[in-house]
Amino acid sequence: MKIKVNNKETELTQGNNVASLAQQLELPEQGVAIAINNRMIPRSQWAVQEIKEGDSLVIIKAACGG
Amino acid sequence: MEKLIIAGREFDSRLFLGTGKFNSNQQMEEAILASGTEMVTVAMKRIELDDKEDDMLRHIVHPHIQLLPNTSGVRTAEEAVFAAQMAREAFGTNWLKLEIHPDPRYLLPDSTETLKATEELVKLGFVVLPYCQADPTLCKRLEEAGAATVMPLAAPIGTNKGLQTRDFLRIIIEQSNVPVVVDAGIGAPSHAAEAMEMGAAACLVNTAIAVAGNPVEMAIAFKEAVIAGRRAYEAGLGIQADNLVASASSPLTSFLNE
Numbered sequence: 001m002k003i004k005v006n007n008k009e010t011e012l013t014q015g016n017n018v019a020s021l022a023q024q025l026e027l028p029e030q031g032v033a034i035a036i037n038n039r040m041i042p043r044s045q046w047a048v049q050e051i052k053e054g055d056s057l058v059i060i061k062a063a064c065g066g
Numbered sequence: 067m068e069k070l071i072i073a074g075r076e077f078d079s080r081l082f083l084g085t086g087k088f089n090s091n092q093q094m095e096e097a098i099l100a101s102g103t104e105m106v107t108v109a110m111k112r113i114e115l116d117d118k119e120d121d122m123l124r125h126i127v128h129p130h131i132q133l134l135p136n137t138s139g140v141r142t143a144e145e146a147v148f149a150a151q152m153a154r155e156a157f158g159t160n161w162l163k164l165e166i167h168p169d170p171r172y173l174l175p176d177s178t179e180t181l182k183a184t185e186e187l188v189k190l191g192f193v194v195l196p197y198c199q200a201d202p203t204l205c206k207r208l209e210e211a212g213a214a215t216v217m218p219l220a221a222p223i224g225t226n227k228g229l230q231t232r233d234f235l236r237i238i239i240e241q242s243n244v245p246v247v248v249d250a251g252i253g254a255p256s257h258a259a260e261a262m263e264m265g266a267a268a269c270l271v272n273t274a275i276a277v278a279g280n281p282v283e284m285a286i287a288f289k290e291a292v293i294a295g296r297r298a299y300e301a302g303l304g305i306q307a308d309n310l311v312a313s314a315s316s317p318l319t320s321f322l323n324e
Contacts, residue, residue, distance in 0.1 A: 006112040025115060031123045032113065033156035040151040058112065060152050062123040064094065065109025065138050066084025066223070066272030 004056040018046040021057070032061045067296055070267055072245055073161075073193040073214045075132065079104045080262065081292045082134070082247065084272025085126060087224075088281060095125040097275055101285035107134045107163055107270070110153060123157075134195065136163040141176075143183035150187055162187065163217070165197040173223045177204050181211060188212035197249050200231035205238045205246075216242060217249040217270065220261065224273040226253025229260055239265040255284075255291030262295025263303060 001012045005025075014020050018034055018041055034041050035058045041049050051057070070077040082105040088094035098106055106126050126133065135153035140146045143166065150162050164187065166180050167173045180196050181204065187194045193214045198204055200218035208216050218238055221227035229235060230251060239246050245267030252258050258269045271288055278284035307313065 005115065008115065010115070025113075027113075028121070030158070031121065031156055033110075033152040035148070035152060038148060040148070040155055042155060058152075060110045060156060061113050062121065062156065063109040063111035064085040064088065064091075064122050065136055066086040066107055066270070 001051070001053045003051055003054065006057070006059060012051060016050055018049045018051060021051060022046060025059070027059070028061075032059060034059050067293070067300060070245060072195075077104045077132075077268075078102075079289070079292075080268040080296055081258070081289055082107070082249075082268055082270040083275065083285070084270065085109075085122065086272050087276035091120050091122050091125045093281055094122070094276070097281045097285040098126060098131070099128075100282045100289070101275070102289045104130050105132045105134055105268075107136050107272070108157065109136050109138050110149065110156065132161060133157050133159050134161050134163045135159065136165050136197075138165050138167075140166055141168040141179075142166065143179045143186060146179070146183040147186055147190070150190070150192055154192070160191055161193045161195070163195050163197060167197075167223075175199055175219070177201065180204075181207055184208055184211045184213050195247065200234040200238060202234060202237040202241055205242060209242060209244050213244060215245040215247050215267070217247040219250040220248050220257065221251025221253075223250045225251050226274055227251050228253055228257040232260075232264075235261065235266070236264055255287045258288055259291040259295035259298075262292055263298045265299050268292075 003010055003012055036055050070080050079102045081103050083103045084107045135157050137146045137149040140149050146166055154160055166176045175198050177199055180198055184194050184196050195215045196208050196213050197217045205216040221230040247268045248261040248266045249270040252271050253274045261269050275281050275284045
């Protein structure tokens with residue numbers, strides 16, 4: 001399924017939920033957050049939150065800043 | 067020295083550190099530890115899918131340090147609420163440095179959106195520390211909205227120009243019932259000491275330490291300046307004369323001629 005991750009076309013190759021995307025992208029256990037179509041998805045919901053074709057996801061992590 | 071208390075948490079250090087502009091994460095961590103700070107800001111960015119860079123988070127997570135995620139990059143209250151929710155999820159804290167500055171040239175905070183976002187974020191259970199204009203009226207409004215502190219600017223971010231808003235900071239400190247953290251523009255330890263002597267609860271410093279010739283030594287200098295300034299405030303400064311007429315500090319009896 002084709003989706004967008006941080007505005008980049010991405011193929012979700014396994015499963016159809018946020019947890020499977022996190023696994024595919026090898027996201028760390030801590031320090032990241034994911035939103036689907038500008039709605040934040042708590043980590044506790046990753047395994048049950050479906051991703052649909054064409055969804056736009058934002059994944060953030062820590063950065064240096066004041 | 068009195069402890070600083072914000073939202074029920076006690077802080078021994080009244081120096082907060084930003085994490086931008088250091089040459090390396092290692093240097094940043096050394097400066098943080100040398101400064102004695104217990105509050106460190108962290109920003110957010112979008113991951114790159116093939117990104118294998120050093121994770122800065124592991125350099126700032128220490129048991130004595132409260133992480134303070136910021137909302138840098140947002141332009142409206144609505145975006146700030148979204149960023150806050152992402153930060154809470156990513157970093158496991160409901161503490162937030164709210165900063166909304168849509169103008170990239172001066173990075174001055176948008177007061178209307180900052181107040182609106184503070185109201186919404188407090189309702190959502192965030193501990194909100196808003197970066198704001200040195201506007202006494204706005205700071206009272208932020209306090210009434212439930213802000214845990216107010217963080218008025220001394221000068222535009224990264225300018226190192228010191229307490230350009232000095233007189234307004236004095237009014238804010240006089241009127242505030244929440245801790246006043248002077249944020250942005252502090253460029254030298256003497257600036258931080260002056261803010262603390264005025265009664266500021268804390269100072270937030272980033273650029274002045276990060277771009278110093280020796281950031282670790284500068285972090286120590288700021289630590290000492292903040293302690294000195296606070297100690298002086300608590301000791302009670304002498305009154306400054308409004309003219310240059312001297313007032314002798316030694317007896318003026320003429321022991322040589324009589």
